[in-house]
Amino acid sequence: MKILIVDDDPGCREMLLGHLNRNHELSLLTNGRNALALLADEDHGFDLVLLDLHMPRMGGDKLVNALNEWKGLNVRFIIMSGMPKIDHLQALPNVLAVLRKPFKMTALDALLSGIPRAA
Numbered sequence: 417m418k419i420l421i422v423d424d425d426p427g428c429r430e431m432l433l434g435h436l437n438r439n440h441e442l443s444l445l446t447n448g449r450n451a452l453a454l455l456a457d458e459d460h461g462f463d464l465v466l467l468d469l470h471m472p473r474m475g476g477d478k479l480v481n482a483l484n485e486w487k488g489l490n491v492r493f494i495i496m497s498g499m500p501k502i503d504h505l506q507a508l509p510n511v512l513a514v515l516r517k518p519f520k521m522t523a524l525d526a527l528l529s530g531i532p533r534a535a
Contacts, residue, residue, distance in 0.1 A: 421442060422448060447472055463532075469502060
């Protein structure tokens with residue numbers, strides 16, 4: 417699976433990279449604005465975006481809202497955050513799940529196992 421990790425916390429990026437790099441093709445970014453530019457290309461090829469909620473320049477919620485305004489959006493999101501009230505984000509289009517940080521990698525693995533690859 418081709419996964420884009422968007423998180424401003426280097427520790428979280430390193431942890432995800434170390435856990436997921438054996439079975440997935442990964443790309444890393446540190447803010448939503450850069451992710452928006454990358455995902456603007458319809459041929460980006462990402463199956464999934466692991467997205468931190470609070471980041472400088474553009475947070476995850478703003479990125480998801482901006483991308484969901486595009487017709488034919490072909491990417492799905494798992495939102496990650498340490499904030500206490502994030503469950504409402506599950507209702508956003510193309511959001512598959514919300515993970516509260518810190519989360520167990522087994523929870524992430526279970527989510528990933530049920531996601532089909534993009535066509």
